[in-house]
Amino acid sequence: MIDLKKIQNVDIDYLTHIISTDRYDEEIFKTADEIRRKYVGEEVHLRGIIEFSNYCTQHCLYCGLRAENKNLARYRMSPEEIIERAKLIAQLGIKTIVLQSGEDPYYTTEMMCEIIQQIKKLDVAITLSLGERTFEEYRIWKELGADRYLMRHETASPQLYAKLHPGDSLENRKAHLYELKRLGYETGAGFMVGLPGQTPYDLALDLVFLKELDADMIGIGPFIPNPDTPLKDATGGDLQTTLRMIALARIVVPTANIPATTALGSINPLGRQYGLKYGANVIMPNLTPNPYRPNYSLYPGKICLFERDTACVECTKHMIKSVGLIVGEGYGYRKKTESLA
Numbered sequence: 439m440i441d442l443k444k445i446q447n448v449d450i451d452y453l454t455h456i457i458s459t460d461r462y463d464e465e466i467f468k469t470a471d472e473i474r475r476k477y478v479g480e481e482v483h484l485r486g487i488i489e490f491s492n493y494c495t496q497h498c499l500y501c502g503l504r505a506e507n508k509n510l511a512r513y514r515m516s517p518e519e520i521i522e523r524a525k526l527i528a529q530l531g532i533k534t535i536v537l538q539s540g541e542d543p544y545y546t547t548e549m550m551c552e553i554i555q556q557i558k559k560l561d562v563a564i565t566l567s568l569g570e571r572t573f574e575e576y577r578i579w580k581e582l583g584a585d586r587y588l589m590r591h592e593t594a595s596p597q598l599y600a601k602l603h604p605g606d607s608l609e610n611r612k613a614h615l616y617e618l619k620r621l622g623y624e625t626g627a628g629f630m631v632g633l634p635g636q637t638p639y640d641l642a643l644d645l646v647f648l649k650e651l652d653a654d655m656i657g658i659g660p661f662i663p664n665p666d667t668p669l670k671d672a673t674g675g676d677l678q679t680t681l682r683m684i685a686l687a688r689i690v691v692p693t694a695n696i697p698a699t700t701a702l703g704s705i706n707p708l709g710r711q712y713g714l715k716y717g718a719n720v721i722m723p724n725l726t727p728n729p730y731r732p733n734y735s736l737y738p739g740k741i742c743l744f745e746r747d748t749a750c751v752e753c754t755k756h757m758i759k760s761v762g763l764i765v766g767e768g769y770g771y772r773k774k775t776e777s778l779a
């Protein structure tokens with residue numbers, strides 16, 4: 439029997455133990471599914487994501503967008519193109535638009551202001567995922583109507599974080615996340631599973647941090663080695679451990695919005711379905727227009743490429759129904775504990 443109280447209280451030794459084995463998975467998965475049902479209900483929320491630039495000034499050892507990667511055709515969508523895409527997404531009935539890019543200073547404070555203001559007219563929630571920007575920019579964009587900000591902490595081990603992110607620190611990353619929270623953004627953190635050198639203890643630290651931040655959104659996916667990065671020869675994260683971490687995240691932060699991630703669907707054809715069964719309640723159909731879409735290449739084998747631009751919408755809706763859940767029709771804000779389903 440698992441000790442639910444110890445998980446909820448993020449007992450680090452206990453978490454390390456249950457993360458290090460598949461022995462408790464059946465019970466962890468079942469508990470996560472019950473907690474998901476009780477706290478966030480049967481609805482799965484769709485978030486239409488536009489990956490609008492793959493330029494990046496950062497050097498993250500795992501990521502295909504890293505500045506050093508010369509084997510990638512770089513693209514930037516114009517503000518007009520981004521706004522046009524957002525209109526299409528709104529017309530498809532999707533109530534959240536995620537604007538994601540590499541860390542690309544080409545998009546100035548003012549350009550992002552214009553994009554946010556135009557998209558806000560479409561009666562949608564806006565999620566920004568632009569990496570680390572200035573605190574002043576976070577403040578201004580929030581005032582203009584940005585609702586949410588996604589920025590994974592990637593790993594809560596300070597040593598591993600420093601190794602993977604030359605010139606950056608976990609402490610700094612956390613400071614950004616706390617500032618986003620303070621400004622009133624629904625704030626998304628999250629991490630990769632199976633990073634080189636990552637231990638069960640490190641993964642337990644990830645859960646401790648999610649709880650400490652009270653993350654509103656939690657993105658968890660397997661690390662997938664990218665041949666165009668220094669980690670090309672590393673081993674990637676596995677399905678079972680990734681699902682275990684998603685399920686534990688649901689237990690630790692019961693009302694969080696948790697996506698069944700694209701990376702999860704990329705290491706196993708049914709990865710996202712399993713994610714939805716074991717705690718996830720969000721799915722992010724890729725709505726990056728072609729011909730750009732294949733070039734947002736964080737890792738190899740990314741699904742949903744070369745398809746009709748909007749095919750991911752029907753596909754994800756069908757997936758939600760296939761696991762017995764309901765397609766959410768609202769904005770999908772984080773549920774407050776008071777309004778328990």
Ligand code: 5AD
Binds near residue numbers: 630
């Ligand atoms: N494998 C899996 N996920 C990756 N990301 C970046 N590179 C990889 C990779 N090689 C994830 C990071 C980032 C998100 C946008 O994509 O966690 O925050």
